[in-house]
Structures are given as structure tokens and as C-alpha cells.
Amino acid sequence: MNVRGIIFDFGFTLFSFENPSVEKYFDCFNRGMSKSIKVLKQEKIIEDNDQILEDFMTIFNKKRATYFKLAMKTKEEFPTTLLFKTALAMLKEKGYEIQEEKIKEKFLEKLAELYHSCEEEEWKPDDMTRFTLETLSKISNLKIGLISNHPNHKTIKNMLKNNKMKEFFDAIVTSAKFGKRKPISDIFFHTLKRMGLTKNDAEYCIMVGDEAADIIGANRIGMQIILKEREYEFPYEKEINIPNLIRIKSIDEVLQYLN
Ligand SMILES: [Mg+2]
Missing domain, CATH: 3.40.50.1000 (HAD superfamily/HAD-like)
Incomplete structure (x- = not known):
């Protein structure tokens, strides 16, 4: 042929x-998430307050699981940029003050890149x-x-x-x-x-x-x-x-x- x-x-x-396991996979995302949160705080998009951060993580992880299930079912992809955008909007709906005008597409891309940054070290x-x-x-x-x-x-x-x-x-x-x-x-x-x-x-x-x-x-x-x-x-x-x-x-x- x-x-x-x-x-x-x-x-x-x-x-x-390298040495894959579910634990290692999640640990990788947790490390990435810390980097994304650091930038969210630095840019003053969300306040540096334990309650807000905890709520953000809860919303983000829940939404991530929902999107993942939906992606498996519908074969539609839900990009990480959308995940951050949605989670921040939901945080605002909860009554927190979010500096939404600062959340541009480029910034969402940066958050997503940081969130996945640990993968860049692990995949060889x-x-x-x-x-x-x-x-x-x-x-x-x-x-x-x-x-x-x-x-x-x-x-x-x-x-x-x-x-x-x-x-x-x-x-x-x-x-x-x-x-x-x-x-x-x-x-x-x-x-x-x-x-x-x-x-x-x-x-x-x-x-x-x-x-x-x-x-x-x-x-x-x-x-x-x-x-x-x-x-x-x-x-x-x-x-x-x-x-x-x-x-x-x-x-x-x-x-x-x-x-
Ligand atoms: Mg494959």
C-alpha cells in the first residue's frame, strides 16, 4: 500500500x-492549580481569603468532573480555559467580588497553561x-x-x-x-x-x-x-x-x- x-x-x-497512577495524575493537577491560584491572587482577580479560595476550588473541581463526564458522553470537549471562566463566573454568582473585566482570553489561556504545567514535566x-x-x-x-x-x-x-x-x-x-x-x-x-x-x-x-x-x-x-x-x-x-x-x-x- x-x-x-x-x-x-x-x-x-x-x-x-512516567510511573502513571490516578494519585499521581491528581497530584499533578493540584500542583498546577496552586500556580493558577497564585496568579489569580497576584492579579487581584480574587481576594486572598481562605473561604473564597476554598469555594473556588470546590466549584472548579465539581465543574471539572461534570465537564469530564459530559465530554465522555457527548464527545464534545470542554477546554480548561472555559472551565476557569465558568468557575470564576459561578464564584461571582455566589456573591463574591470578582474583577471580571480583567479576565481576558489571554489570561484564561495563562491560567490553563499553568494548571497543566506539571504535565509538561511528566510526559516524556x-x-x-x-x-x-x-x-x-x-x-x-x-x-x-x-x-x-x-x-x-x-x-x-x-x-x-x-x-x-x-x-x-x-x-x-x-x-x-x-x-x-x-x-x-x-x-x-x-x-x-x-x-x-x-x-x-x-x-x-x-x-x-x-x-x-x-x-x-x-x-x-x-x-x-x-x-x-x-x-x-x-x-x-x-x-x-x-x-x-x-x-x-x-x-x-x-x-x-x-x-
Ligand atoms: Mg493515548
Whole structure:
């Protein structure tokens, strides 16, 4: 098969979170939250008062859980910028004074970036990721894309940039920016388009991912699929029932499917 494009998932496909656990994941967000709150206080958007901060955290965490559940159900993405905006508006509704005029889009982006900043330290490219991307980028007429279900676009971009890998991609798409999550077909079509391809090229393209959302979504639109097996099992993992599914353990194994 003459492959025209290859799309990678980010988490546990190209990059891995070191020693993952639910506790570590939440600890990471708590550390990020402290940084975001520090800025909210510095900018005098909220008062430095224990009760307000406690209420803000409660509202934020509740809303985060609601958005998360809704995102799982509807496949719509609720970006972290929206989460901060909504939580601050709800805090105001509770009767607290919030300096709303200071909350501009750029500021929300900063809060979200800080909130996710700990992830930037924890996600590391797999040993063979650079070699694989480098090799693929030398193949003429092959487009390389990335789709990540992540609520903050900047975080994914920062991680690729910090590891000097951004330049390998013809398109970097996140659910945060697109508004919908994998396995929705639209996000795959949108990515193909951004890579300079069309819907008709789908069958000549490969999707590489570690989750049902990657594999089932890409399979549905007729793409070739490769499952990157992950050692760490997610809570509530969805099963993939696709016959003859190609499974790889190391990312460089994709290279043998391109000749
Ligand atoms: Mg993944």
C-alpha cells in the first residue's frame, strides 16, 4: 500500500507519563492549580481569603468532573480555559467580588497553561519516538499528523516544542481547539484536511493510538489502524473488538508498515 499519511495519538503513543497512577495524575493537577491560584491572587482577580479560595476550588473541581463526564458522553470537549471562566463566573454568582473585566482570553489561556504545567514535566517521549518521526519525515509525499484528546491545546504544543518535535508534523490537532474528541469522525477528517489530504485519502492513511477512541474512530472512516499496546491499564478501559488488529509494543514498529 502506498501510504499517504500517518496520524499519531499523543499520550501513551508518542509520549508516556512516567510511573502513571490516578494519585499521581491528581497530584499533578493540584500542583498546577496552586500556580493558577497564585496568579489569580497576584492579579487581584480574587481576594486572598481562605473561604473564597476554598469555594473556588470546590466549584472548579465539581465543574471539572461534570465537564469530564459530559465530554465522555457527548464527545464534545470542554477546554480548561472555559472551565476557569465558568468557575470564576459561578464564584461571582455566589456573591463574591470578582474583577471580571480583567479576565481576558489571554489570561484564561495563562491560567490553563499553568494548571497543566506539571504535565509538561511528566510526559516524556518514548525512546524510539524521535527516530520514528525522523525516519517518517524523510519519506517523500508522506504527511504526518497528530490528534490528541486534551482540554488544553497549548500544553500539547509546548510538549512537542520543548522536545523539538513540533517540526515533524504537518498538522497538530487537539480536541480543545477543534471542540470535539476522538472517536468522532469529524476530528479525523479535519486533521486529514489540515495535512493537505481529503476524505478519499483515509484508506491510504494509518492511525496509531493506544485507546479505543483512536482505533475505533479511525477504523470507522476507513483508515488503517495500529494499536500501540500500553503496559498501564486505564480505569474503565473500553475494549477494542476489531479482528486482525495490528498491535505494536514499540513505536518504531510502525515503520515496517510503510513499505
Ligand atoms: Mg493515548
